[in-house]
Amino acid sequence: MPPETTVPTGIAPLSARSVVLSLLLGRHPDRMSPAELATAGGYFGIPPSTLRVALTRAVAAGDLRRAEGDYVLGERLVRRQRHQDEAVDDAGTPWDGDWEMAVVVVTGRSGADRAALRDVLATHRLAELREGVWTRPANLGRARGYAPEPVLTTFRCRPDGDPAALAADLWDLDGWAAVGRHLVDLLARTTAPAARLAVAAQLVRHLTADPLLPAELLPRDWPGTRLRATYADYRAELRDLALG
Secondary structure, eight states: OOOOOOOOSOOOOOOHHHHHHHHHHTSSSSEEOHHHHHHHHHHTTOOHHHHHHHHHHHHHTTSEEEETTEEEEOHHHHHHHHHHHHHHHTOBOOOOSOEEEEEEOOOSOOHHHHHHHHHHHHHTTOEEEETTEEEEESOBOSOOTTTTOTTEEEEEEOOSSOHHHHHHHHSOHHHHHHHHHHHHHHHHHOOSHHHHHHHHHHHHHHHHTOOOOOGGGSOTTOOHHHHHHHHHHHHHHIIIIIOO
8 A cells, every 4th residue: 555645734944955956946947047046045035145055055965066157957956857847747648558567576685776776666656566566557758767777577567457446556646636735725825935935846846746647547636737737837936026
């Protein structure tokens, strides 16, 4: 059974560094000039000295890098942005009923190796059917980036039973939907710029946990489209209000 999803009771304000990273993660192309960042910092109540320290530390940590005088995302966050964009843009394609499956066929690996593989498979939105067996509907347009892993055998299949019941066993769909509706409502009620950014950051993180299932397998009134539209509106708000 999937872990339960709980509705957040409170959302903490973002640090100056998290504000900067959130702005660049939501921006295409992922590039901002020092002047743009200074404008955004003022909009969110970040003093210039605090912003400079946050940028210096983000570059030192590899989260950001300098390119022709601008700040752009580092390699790790570029991968995170791709994963985020998949959820925001909804990468689903028409579904033919097939499922992806990945089976771990090598034993004796270290705990760190097992954990790293779990992260790879979860990032590709697979769920664990049983230990070492991961699956999801084959409805996403992205490549199966986990397929070259040498410890895996991968293939496509179709379950004998009800695929909607299987999806409900693999993912806490009702829990995800409840949290999503709460975040959309919370963003609508929040007016202070820094607080709105914190809620929006939580919203996009929640979207990255959307399993992106085919419509045939989703509960009624699934809020995924509403969440994506809400986040798209917020990105437009940032562009218009914070970045001029």
